[in-house]
Amino acid sequence: MIKISPSILSCDFANLESECAKMKTAGVDMLHIDVMDGHFVPNLTLGAPIVKCLRPKNDLFFDVHLMISDPLRYIDDFAAAGSDLITFHVESDSDVQATIDKIKSHGIKAALSVKPGTPAEAVLPYLDQLDMVLVMTVEPGFGGQKFMADMLPKISAIRERANALGRDIDIQVDGGIDSATAPLVAAAGANVLVAGSAIFGAPDPIAAVPQLRQAAQAAL
């Protein structure tokens, strides 16, 4: 089954509560929360206090994507704020094993992300411990970028290795996902689709969610 995780990066932040409520109505599986620090990526977004404010406003599964340096330092804050899953980048400067251990010590799910220039091999040693791998299909930092089709073999390689290990993990894709690219990533083995501009930029964001899901499932 394909899961949809709308990225709030493209929502109306002045109406964050109602934008998230719309996604609840749309039947999304997760809510993708992009955290950028202006250092690991050249953009700034939000921190744990916003996640904490949002937490009592809905019961959606909070899928927190950390695009920050030294993620280990901030895991306690994001877990306490109500994250259900924390993704950090394998390219970050924190110790990867220690960061996975820290996330799991809070009883929440752990995921590792790879930037476009990083090979699948960077995450394979951790597959047996991860709940999800996030394959970036754009350079992290900004919404609204063009999907990089050359990431498809990376998705397939990670799915093949997970299958070989008997691990039914989630493989998430993030960046440039819309009804045209969703079938490609689903066919390659991704099952969790992040979409920002394709959902919040659609004329009817609530209708865009099942449309995206159906476009992906048609490829399976």
Ligand SMILES: O=C(CO)[C@H](O)[C@H](O)COP(=O)(O)O
């Ligand atoms: O992590 C991200 C950017 O670094 C965002 O989640 C992603 O770009 C979503 O936006 P869009 O669907 O518009 O590409």
Ligand SMILES: [Co+2]
């Ligand atoms: Co993201």
